[in-house]
Amino acid sequence: MIKRNLLVIGLAVLLSACGFQLRGTGTTDLALKELDLSARDAYGDTVTQLRQMLVSSGVKVYNGAPYKLILTDQQESQRILSYAGAGRTGEYQLSTVLSYDIRGQGNLPLLNDKLEVQKVFIHDGNNLVGSDQEAADARKEMRRELVQRMMLRLQQFTPAQLDQLQQTAEAKAKAEAAALEAAQKAEANTPRQSPIDLPRQ
Template sequence: MIKRNLLVMGLAVLLSACGFQLRGTGTYELAFKELDLSARNSYGETVTMMRQLLESSGVNIHTGAPYKLVLADEQESQRILSYAGAGRTGEYQVTTVLNYDIRGEHDLPLLSDKLEVQKVFIHDGNNLVGSDQEATDARKEIRRELVQRMMLRLQQLSPAQLDQLQQTAEAKAKAEAAALEAAQKAEAETPRQSPIEIPQQ
């Protein structure tokens, strides 16, 4: 028994040394230590899970942080994959697409992208309660995977990349502002024609 316990402990140490961690656990090393987080659905499960995982990874979530993660839109679709006997639905596929933005200083958009996760669950017409539970579990799994993928995306952003994105966004905003000012100036300097008077008959 002691040997078996030692073997299990040894395997656990080896796996953790290799960077292995159980799915849905652990923390992530991120380039930033503070972040603003918002979502269209402020109290939704996805943004709640995102906040918890960021905080457990040592990120201070607060308004006014240098960078802001915006979970702009989350859309779910469902389709039937196969039918069982007697026309009963056999398999459903649930797909969730999460669109997100990362904003920098002065709320400038740095990048926009999306994540997509699909899960399949079995629907049994003779066991509606069990089928509903399976559908609920599939959606929970989708949200967990979306949050984990989002963390991996954030983990790939280095301080140098964030600085470069900020500089690019500032240059773009400056160019757009200059173009708008030039257009307004040109319009102001263009002589306006007086309305043509039509002689009365």
């Protein structure tokens, strides 16, 4: 018995040393320790679950944080994959696309991207209540997967990458400001043509 316990402990140590983690266990280590999170649907399920996941991972979520994650849009769609005759049973595919922006200091845009998840469920025309429940469960699972994917996406950012994105955004903003100023000066220095006085008849 003791040998078996030692073997299990030894295997667990080896797996953890290799970076292996069971799905849904462990903590998500993020370089973003402070984050301003907002969404078009401020009280929607996706943003609420994401906020809870961030807080449980040690991220301080508050307005005015140095970095801002904005869930700009969430589109859901449904299509029929297959259709089976008189019983009106068929396979349906649900898709959800979540678009988001990440903004840095000075509210400068650092990145905009999107995540997409899909789920297939069976619709049974003879069991509408059961089919509706299966569709609702599929949507719930898709939201959970979206949140997990967003956490993984955020986990990929290192402090160096965030600094680089911030520097790139600042350089772009300066270049755009300089171009705008040059265009305004050129317009101001361009002589304006005076109206032509036409001879009176």
